[in-house]
Amino acid sequence: xxxxxxxxxxxxxxxxxxxxxxxxxxxxxxxxxxxxxxxxxxxxxxxxxxxxxxxxxxxxxxxxxxxxxxxxxxxxxxxxxxxxxxxxxxxxxxxxxxxxxxxxxxxxxxxxxxxxxxxxxxxxxxxxxxxxxxxxxxxxxxxxxxxxx
Ligand SMILES: [Zn+2]
Numbered sequence: 001x002x003x004x005x006x007x008x009x010x011x012x013x014x015x016x017x018x019x020x021x022x023x024x025x026x027x028x029x030x031x032x033x034x035x036x037x038x039x040x041x042x043x044x045x046x047x048x049x050x051x052x053x054x055x056x057x058x059x060x061x062x063x064x065x066x067x068x069x070x071x072x073x074x075x076x077x078x079x080x081x082x083x084x085x086x087x088x089x090x091x092x093x094x095x096x097x098x099x100x101x102x103x104x105x106x107x108x109x110x111x112x113x114x115x116x117x118x119x120x121x122x123x124x125x126x127x128x129x130x131x132x133x134x135x136x137x138x139x140x141x142x143x144x145x146x147x148x149x
Contacts (some may be wrong), residue, residue, distance in 0.1 A: 020120035030130075034085040037131035038092035045096040046098075052076055052088075063087050063121060066094040073146045085127035089116045098145075 035050060050071050057076045059067055064075045064087050073091045075084075093116060094108060103111040110117040116124050126134040 030081050035133050036086040038088040042092045042096040064091050066091045068095050083121045086121055086124045093117045
């Protein structure tokens with residue numbers, strides 16, 4: 001596995017103990033909703049078949065990693081809605097093959113702190129009110145990073 005295949009969202013802080021290996025217990029409406037928001041944002045890169053698991057990460061400060069070839073996202077631990085939604089928005093960007101030619105040192109991430117593909121988790125308006133307004137919004141204009149508003 002190359003570094004390019006295994007991309008990670010780096011957390012600014014990691015305060016919780018890592019969850020045990022295995023399938024995500026977060027198989028609830030929040031996970032389904034966050035996956036729906038992320039799938040809409042990135043045109044459903046895995047045709048609705050994204051596997052999300054919880055397992056320790058290679059980097060102690062990573063919140064998640066993604067294997068695009070397997071449509072698989074691994075979270076370091078179970079997450080509340082925020083940051084779950086922005087983390088999945090970011091990881092789905094990797095599934096969709098996001099690249100930033102303007103960021104040659106880390107082309108799988110954006111150098112723009114406002115982009116969901118910036119490598120540090122931050123709030124995203126698409127996750128507001130549990131994603132309901134965003135999911136109801138019809139496809140239309142696009143953001144700087146190419147995802148629908
Ligand atoms: Zn990333």
